[in-house]
Amino acid sequence: MLLRLPTSVSEAQECLAEGAVPIGGATLLWATWQRDGFPEVAMSLREVPEANVLERTTVGGAVVLHRIDDRVPDALRLAAAQVGTGAVRRSATVGGNLVGSTLRCLLPAAIVLDARATVLEADGIRETDLSEVVAKRPVLLGLRWREPVASAFFKLAAEAGGPPPLVVAAAVHTGDGGNRRLRVAVRDGYDVLSGSATCTPDTAQTLHALRGTELIDLSSAAWDVVRSKVAALLA
Template identity: 30%
Template sequence: MMVISQDGLISVTRVSQALDILTRLGETATVMAGGTWVMREARDRTFVSLANIPDLTDISLDAQTLVAGSMVTHQDLCDAITGAPDLAALATAAGKSATPAIRRMATLGGNLCTRDFYSADLAPALLALNAEVDLETSSGRQTLSLEDYLNTPVDRPHILLRVTVPRTAARSAHVRLMQRQAGDYPLAVVSLSAVITPDGALRDLRIAVGSVEKRARRWRALEALCEGQTMTSDSIRTHAALRASQDFVGRDAVDGQGWYRLRVLPALVARAFSDMSRTEQGAGR
């Protein structure tokens, strides 16, 4: 692990201070949140710690929205939302990522802002839940859908302040495939959210895939095939198998080959659908 000298770490108490430093130092400065990923950078950097900005650790949950600050840890996020059926995908993503020690340190903002971390669990879960992010930039406050944020090139300093998730009547689920049970990054991740109507049809279906490519994204073609349809685990798996190689280009890495990531996607979609359906049935009792 890289050792940071006292001169190389700047702790700020206001977002404006962090932005000023990032603007002034340019590419030689890096934001540090939980430190579980950025500390791998074995090069000269000035690290700007956000740990002492109190508002960034706030979590608010009511009937309309979940609002979580960017410095909320995975474990605190999981603890706050466990038991909410519409947020089940996010609770699972936060509660199953990495290891217990990492979950107590890794932050929501760090997970979303680290563009060279391709296996982030929270991104697909939040995409499936239609999340928005609030950013502070040198030109002021900005709100983007998470989807737009992940697809926006990082061309100027910014601080991710918070994530907002609308509460809905949907149910959700999150599944991941691991090489081993703990400590590894997932080979593929699927998050799914939908309203299941009384006649069994899917409405407002959102499917997101992570770790298969370099960036988590919605699976819109599969959503379109299944929206408004009465599906089973087998039928949605069949649809996913027909679309996977057309809609994704699997990435090759030391932990897994691209072809294998595509091959397992249909089974993960079926598992996510099954988990979501069980949640729906439980809510209706």
């Protein structure tokens, strides 16, 4: 297998046009390749500057998870810190987690940050939403979001090899009119549900409005966790 390491977006586009397979951190691909065979040409974005940005409102797709620190909102920082083991976090990338993983541990955090994705294609780059990233699995160049007032992330403990643990991410944003909006995303099993509600002085009222969104499909046990974590954030 030939590994291409482009140093610019234009070089990366050329690699894609030539059929190179994007690999991210390859933590999820190696076993599959060993079983099914390696591609002739693979490509990593680890030398492309735009894919390695790490700032308060943006992160590159090639950023490895252990690099994600308090420069980003708490929801994303805590989500990255709880992916796999330390060895995995030193190799796994943002793009690999969101595009290549079935668990997508970073997805709830990205949803509550209202993130938009920049994706790389053979004929250029463009911005899209997270639903397309999940459905079409493009090459993720980076994410950009609005800085929240506050955010949080919670992941239930789980045994290795067992079912995916419940994940809850939440963020509060200030709208154009000055009102505040709560966004919540929950990974329950392999499904990710989300909802939003206007923040009111009455936390119970805010939670009641949130329960009436897509999150109404959560089990009672999962909703109890959501209610507890969201109430703590709003407090």
